[in-house]
Each structure stands twice: as structure tokens, then as C-alpha cells.
Amino acid sequence: MLTRRGPALLSWLLLAFAIVWVAIKAFGQGFGISGNGPQFVITALNGVSLAALYFITASGFTLIFGLMRVVNMAHGSLYLLGGYVALDLVNHGMGWWGAMVLAALITGAVGLLVHQALLRWNQGQDLRQALITIAVATILADQMIVHFGATPSSLTPPAELANSIGLGLYHLEYPVFRLFIIGAALVVALVLWLVIRFTRFGMIVRAGVDDRAMTSSLGINVPLVFGGAFFIGAALAGLGGVMGGTILSLAPGQDDQFLLSSLVVVIVGGLGSLRGAAVGALLLGLIEQLSAVYLPQQFTNDSILLTFILLVVVLAVRPQGLFGRRT
């Protein structure tokens, strides 16, 4: 009885309606180049690349939760921190690639520090831990204003990714960097999947999701694994920040934006589930981009309500998220 029938049926109808709606708008005038097809292709790609960015960020969030049951409310701050650090490094003459790697590592280290200093000794008190990370988010947000200012800025993509390439469809061109983010998300997904599926570390992560009591009895250096997972989770947030800082902008408020997107992604996908994060990110990214184009004009400003509806529908049908398991 995990899925309730009535709401489930309704949500399928809703999804079908949304798809038909978009399809009519996009291809109602045929598939030719004079119709709205080209616009659809670009919008869909924007949605997928945004989803890729959401996935990279949210995968760190869900990894940390999956293993430690810690809801890291400072995840958005770590995202923004990653972007700012990379910006600082680039401004000091470092290349984009080097800055990306170093920023991710530094963000990971900050995450590790937070874990070691503030979360290690209260393992299991999940609410208290979440509140502690809220305090950390407050401090980080304010300190970032001190160090990086409040004026929006952004990173320039590296020269080799700065161009657009032809898609071979409707003579369209698309920024290489956005395609690169999609590729990066696939790599992150693959690596995480391999690690979780085939390594001892991954075994503990899965045990953590499946059965908490087992984790400690496996005779493995649990503190080390926890610290490692927090490092990786935070580094993924930082990596997301570097990518996001390149296609979007770096400014106060972006941390909240990405905390929200991470929350929605994992609530929809199911906490602790990598597959769920992927599906959740795709849903959110596509909904955000498609709604900007295909909602009737007068509702364009209210498109956030679609995110709300997504949340409501999923929670009504499966309170534990699409791929979540109730413990």
C-alpha cells in the first residue's frame, strides 16, 4: 500500500495533460523549421542542462543523507561557496579547470570541517543536526557577503568550452558548456553508481540506507567513512557551484535557490536515492524551463507554483518520494 491509487491516477492524468499541452504548443504547426520546434529543442536542452546542474548539487545532499541521516541545510551555502572560491582563484590567474578542481576540494574540506567539529558527536540526533547546519548556513551566507560582496558576478567558461556547436537539427547551435554540464552529471552519476554498487564504501552507504543497525556492526572504520562521505557530498555542492556560477550567476540568494532545488529534488526523488535524485532533478529542471515558455502569458510569473504542485502531487502519491524507502 505504498502508492495510493486515486492520487496516483490523478497525477498520471496531470502529467499526460502537461505533455500533450507542451506537444501541441511545440509542434501544433508541424515539425518544420517554421514552427515552434526549434524553440522546443532549445528549451528542452536548457531544462536538461539545468537538471544536470541540480543533479550534481543534489547528489551530494542525498549522499550525505543516505549514509548519515544528516539533512545538510548548509548545502546551498556550500554550493555558493564553491562558485565564489573558483571565481577568486580565476581572478588570481588560475585557469577554469584548475579552479574547478581546487574549489570543489576546498568546499569539500569546509564540509568535512563542519562535520568533524559540529556533527560528529551528535550522530543520530537528526533534528538537532539539521538545526546546526542551519546555523552554519547563516554564518556562511553572511561571511560570503563580507568576502565576496553582494554584487552578482559570474565565471567565464574555459575557451575550449566557450563556443556553441551545431546540433544538426533545425540548423540550431547550442552552447558547448551546457552540454558539458550534462556530460559532467552523467560522469558524476556513473562514478557514484559504481562506488555505491561495487566498493566497500558503497556497501556501507547501502547498508546505511537499508538498515542502520547493520552499519556499525560491519567492523569498518565508520568515522572515516562518514567523514569521507561528507567531504564528497560537500565537494559535489562546490562542483555544482562552479558550474552554476558559469552558466548562471554568483550572488547572495543563489544559496537559497540551490538549497530549495536540492530539497525539492530529494523530496520528490526520495531521500538517499541516487536514481531518485536523477529523476527529481530532471522533473524540476524541465518543469522550470518549459513553464517559462509554455505557460500562458499571464501565469509566467507564477511558475513557481508548478514546483509546488510537483511537490504536492508526489507527496500525495508517495510520501517517501518516488524512489524512497520508508524505514
Add this chain to the structure above:
Amino acid sequence: MTATAAAPMLRSRGLSRYFGAVPALHGVDLEVLPGERRAILGPNGAGKSTLFNLIAGDLAPSEGTVELFGRDVTVLAVRKRARLGLGRTYQTSRVLGGLSVEDNLYLAVLGARRGHLRLLRGGSERAIRKRAREVAEQVGLADRQHAVAGSLSHGEQRQLEIGLALAPSPRLLMLDEPAAGLSRAERLSLTKMLLELDREVTLIIIEHDMDVALTVAEHVTMLHQGEKLLEGTPQEIRANKMVHDLYLGNTHGEG
């Protein structure tokens, strides 16, 4: 088991529950008649608590059906089964730790009645308070009524746990290891209380303590590795060699 005129209080057919691929309970048929005293025995991990959870609705069965009071309740919500007249205890006490003993029992009585959301006169409805005090007396907590449940001793919490199940005057009472962790004296008074229980109430009891279980029960069902192993009277069970083998060195487990 031969059918009698009275409809069974509980009937399960082919009841199974898997956790992953592992069957915690497999194909269990059970029939308990009105007024019966039934003991469910079996070693740790036999599936006894799982059986209770399936009957009460805390777990959904993987296969099979559950009937309570002649009605199929397989997909009925937990709270609705409770309101049909099912009372139960849990193996580890589930008392309402932040409330007083009296408020615990007040809620237990209220649960089976109307007016859950009542705002006026609520919280002090006389009839309910009166019944709550009676139950407190019945389970030996008369002088602890104002104590916060979370501050009670283990034994007292077990008493309150039974009180919570008894308070709504259920037709079918299911006790999951009520004697676990109790002192000898406490076990004796528990046995006494169960023997004095009104015949209107049908009793199913899971108990590792043979003295308690076989004194109270008239009928015994043995579970082993999720399956029903045998059924019989306490005398037959006492005499059975298999039972002795299974229970050897295992008089009071935790599982």
C-alpha cells in the same frame, strides 16, 4: 479445528509477509473463537510479532487475508481495526511518554469512542476519566496516575502498556510478550490479572514464559521460522519433544 456455531473473532488465511526475499511469516492459517485464550509460541524470529502486526494492520501482508469479527479487514486502516474492538500491546512498550498515566488511559478510552476532536468539555469527560481510573486500578497503577509515563519503571510501563490495550474494552486483546523483563512477583500478578479477565474478551498472547503462557492459555499455536508448526492444548504442547528442543536454553529471549 472444528467449526462451531459462533463466528471466529479472528481468522487468517495464507497470511504471509516477506522482508525482501525473506519470509518472516509464511502461509499462516489461524482461527480464534470468541472467549478463547490462545497462546502463540515460538523461538525468537519465528514471526510472532509480525503476525500481530499483520492482524492489527501495522504491517501490510504480502499474501493472504485477515478477518476480524467476521469481517475482512485485510486492507482496513489500523485505526479502523482498533475501533472495531481490537486492542494490542507491543513487545517494546509504546506508552505516551510525555503524558501522565491517567491521560494515557484517557486517550486509550477515548480512542474507541466518538469526539476525538471535541474542544468543549473535552479532556475531562467524566465517563472517560472514570473508566481510565478503573483501568489504572485494574493494572495496578492506581497510585501512579499522575506520574509521567516516560518516568515509570520498566515494570510499570509494561502494566500501563496492558492498560492501554484494555482501556477501550476491546473484544479481542493481543498481548506481545507482556511478561518480558518482569520480576517473578510481577509475573504472578500479571498471570492473576489475565486469569480474571472477563470471558467477553478474547485473548491472544505471545509469551516466552511457559508458566505464564500455559497457565493462561487453553489453546496453543506454535510458530517456527514463519510457519505454523503445530496446534494443541497446553498438555499436548508440554509433552511435545519438538517444543522442548526448540526452547532448550531459551526461556526468555528478546527477539
Add this chain to the structure above:
Amino acid sequence: MRLSVPVRLVLSAALVAALALVPAVFTTYFTSAVAVRALVFGLAAVSLTFLAAYGGIVSLAQTGLYGIAGFLMARFIVTNGMDPILAAVLAIAIAVMFGLLFGAIVSGSEGIYLLMITLALGVITYYFFSQSGSFGGHEGINGVSAPGFVGNPVTHPAAIYEVLLACSVIAYVGVRLLARTNFGLALQGVRDDPVRMRALGFNVRLHRTLAFAAGALIAGLAGVLGTWADTRISPGTIQVSQVIQLMTIAVIGGLYRIEGAWVGALVFTLLDTYTRGITARFETWIGIVLLVILILSPDGLTGLASRVFTLVRRRGGATPTPSSPTPADDAATVPDPEQVGTGSGQGQVAR
């Protein structure tokens, strides 16, 4: 410690009477910058501590509900020219409807799941009001007039202060009375053990949902009064930092005691008013204060006070009376964050 009921009533009445004199005794600046704001924060925070103390629900959506009431009332008054009282009642009613909706959404979740979902709801509410064209966008809605008897809250804050004080007293008494009703007792049962409550025949989700609506009533009231006091509302009032600020207030005071809301609000407002001149990094300091409280005394100042009190009494030789009446409405009996933290998962039997 437990004083007899008449003594407690007299003391409470004296406290309220003393508080009513604040505008007469203190400057207009203090009344408006500290007293009025503390009461608005306090009322908003009570909607949070009420849910936490009696429902075991730690919600980050309360700021959103505050905003729904505030924005709607402001629009009704400014755009539709509605009477302020009527607009307020209508706005609160709509906030309660949203409370029901939010409650229905989150009632199947517990603990940190609930914390996450309510945060998402709160943030979505913020984005809605900052993006939607009908509520003034980033600027918000200015020039919201309060009813005649309130006058101009900016130049003469005494009247809005007294209204706030009266509403705070009503909210406090209301919550305490609610806790003794059938519904209130059952809500506390749901807090302690939802599995047990289900097995006793209660509809756990319904109780949580209705509790959320009650919390929305308080949050909506705070939103209406806060908007009157400010004569304006903007998305900035309900942005994420404000969500966190409200949680900070509740945690400073003590998340699991409803009184904690006002204690936390007063401490916070005093800090906010008198340290901003000393430090430009107020947010950082608030974060540090929150962190220190979470580390040292997760049950906040009220929790700290009651522990000190117990200690002093033990020293004084008074023996704790185990069978002294401990009514359930005494939030001291509520599990502290540590227990609630670990307990969030245990309430669920696997399905």
C-alpha cells in the same frame, strides 16, 4: 517548581499588567523598535513552538503562512480598498486554509522529513510573492493602513502594542486551553507515539493537519498584526533568512515550550536593536548564538532556566515529589530535541 493555581494566575495577571505599561514607561523608539517587534516575532514564533511542543512538528513553513496572511491583507486593503478588519479576518481565514493544505501535505512525514518539506513550502511561498505580479514584486505592498483604533503605528506605536499584547495573551491562553481538550491531548499523544495512537483508533494525519491549521491561525494573526505595525510587507519579510531567524528565535527561547517564543523574541530583538551599531556582521553573530545554544542547551533559555531552577531547589533541600500533579499541558514533560531527534524514525513501523 509548581505554584498553586491562584498564585500563578495572580502572577500572570501582574506580568501582563506590567507589560501593558511598557509604552507609558519607555520611549516611543523602544516601544516601536523593541516591544512591538518582539511581540510580532513572539506571536509568529508561538505558531512554531506550539506545533513543536504539542505536536512534535518542527515546521519551517510558519514564515510562509505569516506572509500569506500579511500579503493578502495588504492587497485587500491597498488594492481592493477593503476595510482593514474585514481584510484581516479574510486573510487569516485563507492562511488557515493554506495551513490545512500544508498540513495535509506534510502530515504523512515526521522529524527531518517534515523539516525539509516545510522549508521547501516556506521558500516556495517566498518565491511566489517575490515573482508574482499581483503583490508588488520585490518592492512588496506599501501604505497598508491599520484600523482606526490602531491609528498610525509608526508615530504612535502604543495602540498597536496593546493590540499585540492582547492577542499574545489570547494566543497563549488559547494554546494552553487547547492542550487540555480531547483534541489537544490526542495531539500530544501523536507527538509521543503516532504508532500507538493509531493502534488506539486515532487518525494521526488528521490530528497533525488540524494542528497545522491551528498553527496557521497564530502565524496568520502575527502576519496581519506585523503588517499593520510595519504599514507594509515585502518578500524580504519572509525570505529564507527570515525563516531561519524565526527558527533561531524559537530555539533561543526553547523549541519545546510555548513561552520560549516570547523569551527568544525579546532576546533576539534586543540584540538586533542594540548590537547592530557595534557589529556590522549581525547575521554571523546570530548564527553563532544559534550554534552555541544548539551545542550547549538544545532546549534553549527556558530549558536552561528550568534546569537551573531544579538544581537550586535540590540544593535548597526540597525533595522532588514524584506523585505531584504533572498536567500534560506542562511542556517541561516534553521530550527535548535529542530525544525527538532520534525518535523521528522510530515512530514508523516498516511498511
